[in-house]
Every structure is written in C-alpha cells, then in structure tokens.
Amino acid sequence: MRRPKPLRRRCWRWRSNPLRRRDYIVETWIVLAMWVVISLGGALVGVVTAQAAEASFAQLRHDRHSVRVVLVESTTRAMQTVEGETNRRVRARIRWTAPDGSVRTGRAPVDSGRRAGSRVTVWLDSNGRFTEKPPAAKAAAVEAGTLGTGAALAFGGLVFAAGRLARWRLDQRRYDRWAREWDQVGPRWGRRTT
Structure with missing residues (x-):
C-alpha cells in the first residue's frame, strides 16, 4: 500500500526558497484568482443570463x-x-x-x-x-441554456485573457530585471571564462 505524501512535500512551492522571487508568488495568486473567478463567476453569469432569457421568452409567450x-x-x-x-x-x-x-x-x-x-x-x-x-417552452429552455452557456464561456474567455495579459506583463518585468542583472554580472563572468 502506498503512503500519501506529507503535506510539507506537496506544498513545497509555498515554502521559503532563496530562488523564489516575489513575481512568482504574484503569478501564482493571479492564476489562482483567475481560475476561481472563471469557475464561480462564469457559473453565476451563465445562470443569470439563462434566467433572464427564460423570463424574456415567458414574457413573449404571455404577450403574444x-x-x-x-x-x-x-x-x-x-x-x-x-x-x-x-x-x-x-x-x-x-x-x-x-x-x-x-x-x-x-x-x-x-x-x-x-x-x-x-x-x-x-x-x-x-x-x-x-x-x-413565440418560442415554445421547451425550445425557449434550450435557447436560454445555450445563451447562458455562451455568456459563461465569453466571461471565462475575458477573464482568461485578462489573466494572460497580467502574466505577460509579469514576464516582461522579469525579462527586464534579468537583463539588468546580466548587464551587471555578465562582464565580470565573461572575464573569468576567457
């Protein structure tokens, strides 16, 4: 029988590490927040959109x-x-x-x-x-579900794009910092190897 890994080994990324930079922590929180907002917010947007569409179709059936x-x-x-x-x-x-x-x-x-x-x-x-x-109740329910799904996917896509943009900006900051650090260390390191 296989023993489960201790919690300390599973959460090694959260521990203190001399190579871990603040940008890595920020990026981790961005990804976590992005997926929480996509899953919870997308579900909420989808349900609200589907209910609004269903109410609109019911109003059409009532008015016509x-x-x-x-x-x-x-x-x-x-x-x-x-x-x-x-x-x-x-x-x-x-x-x-x-x-x-x-x-x-x-x-x-x-x-x-x-x-x-x-x-x-x-x-x-x-x-x-x-x-x-007016659309029949069954057809209206299918269309409302389709609209809700589309709204949830569109919301998820926008949040994902915003998260990717934030991560891209972090990457650009990291590359700039690495370039500055290399400008300081590179000339000294190059003399030692020649």
Whole structure:
C-alpha cells in the first residue's frame, strides 16, 4: 500500500526558497484568482443570463396570442429566394374579428399554398400588431441554456485573457530585471571564462 505524501512535500512551492522571487508568488495568486473567478463567476453569469432569457421568452409567450383569420386572397404563388429555394411564408390579405366585435383586415405573413377563404392562424402582440409565434417552452429552455452557456464561456474567455495579459506583463518585468542583472554580472563572468 502506498503512503500519501506529507503535506510539507506537496506544498513545497509555498515554502521559503532563496530562488523564489516575489513575481512568482504574484503569478501564482493571479492564476489562482483567475481560475476561481472563471469557475464561480462564469457559473453565476451563465445562470443569470439563462434566467433572464427564460423570463424574456415567458414574457413573449404571455404577450403574444394567436388569432384565427380568413384569407381574403390566395397564397398559391411562392417567392423564390436568392439560393433558389421557395419561401414558404408570404404576406397576404386577411380578415378577422377583433375582441370588440369589429371586422378588421390587414396583411400578415402566412404559409404559401393556401386558397382564399381558408382559415389560418396568425399571432398578434399586445398592441395588436402582427408578429411571429413565440418560442415554445421547451425550445425557449434550450435557447436560454445555450445563451447562458455562451455568456459563461465569453466571461471565462475575458477573464482568461485578462489573466494572460497580467502574466505577460509579469514576464516582461522579469525579462527586464534579468537583463539588468546580466548587464551587471555578465562582464565580470565573461572575464573569468576567457
């Protein structure tokens, strides 16, 4: 059976060492802080973003409602798109009865291939304007999760880039210090070896 290493041997980097410089300690703390902020902050940003997106989608489902309308004109014509595919949605004249009992007409996007007089469903927002169907609860949950994951990854990327920038700056300071030290020691050392 293998004995665990004593704590003193595992934490040797934290002990006092004549070759250890203050920059090494600073760099260690930067890396530690960077990963803590990435893991905790990224999780927090992801959860908050996903909840905000879910609330936004729920508000859309609450504000929008479907209305059964009658097509006034036929939608058998299909419009060609740039890629050569046919567009399945076209704007057509429709008629419906408003909640107050008045008959209204307008143009709304409906599926192509319908004849005049057929009944279709369109979506209205809270102001009575035509709009798209709100995302279903399942699709909204998937999209909210995707947005949360993307926000967490973006936050993690920014923190990682900031940590790398700080470490790069420490490296530049170290290189400058080493160059100054070499300028002092190099000429004396070179005489001894020649």
